[in-house]
Amino acid sequence: MSSIKQAGIVVSLTMVLCGVAYPFALTVAGQALFPSQAEGSLIERDGEQIGSKWIAQPFVSEGYFHGRPTAVDQLTGQSGGDNMAESNPDRPEHDSKLPGAIETSGSGLDPHISIEHAMSQxxxxxxxxxxxxxxxxxxxxxxxxGESYVNVLMMNLSLDELG
Structure with a gap:
């Protein structure tokens, strides 16, 4: 067997194992062992999906906790930081009314804020x-x-339970 043919077999086998079999095995294991997490840790209320525990969503009502400042609209499905240096004059000023919210969300999808930021609200x-x-x-x-941060959606759901 020529070395080119052997290399082709090895490449094909590696592609099948790493590109098909391994991802398939991980997907099946994830669905079997961690079904909620594999489906996105979605939260439902009254039969309607209202969000994911691990993806931020914007809250603007004065009666809710607000999340971290972000450079992207959290409802667009995009993620990304502003990638601006602290010295960049175009960088948005940090809101001094938000203690503990020193940095914007790096991805725009962070669902947590510091306890200090929550207490300021x-x-x-x-x-x-x-x-x-x-x-x-x-x-x-x-x-x-016991953590140093809190999940904004989970706090807001608890507020809704109070009425």
Missing amino acids: VKRISETRSLDESEVERIIRETAD
Whole structure:
């Protein structure tokens, strides 16, 4: 057998194994072992999909927690940072009203904010929703669950449960 023919067989076999068999095996294993995560960790309310636990979505209502600033519209399906250096005069100013939101979202898809950023929004949310500030702070603590960040969608769902 010529070396060219052997190389062709090796390349073909490698393409089938790495390009078809391995991805197929991972997909089947992921669906079997982690079905919710494999489907995108989608969250449903009243039979309607309202978002994913791991993909940010914009919240602009004064009665909701707001996510991190982003250079892209989170509803467009695109991701991407602004790629601007700190010294670039065209770079948007960081909102000084958002403690803990020092950086914009690198991908535009980050669903988390720092606890400090969440706490800075407590007064606005409690006033808008006529809630006691301690209730809003409790949601932050419960969502953080020992972490230094919180998931914006999960906090907003908890706010909706309060009424």
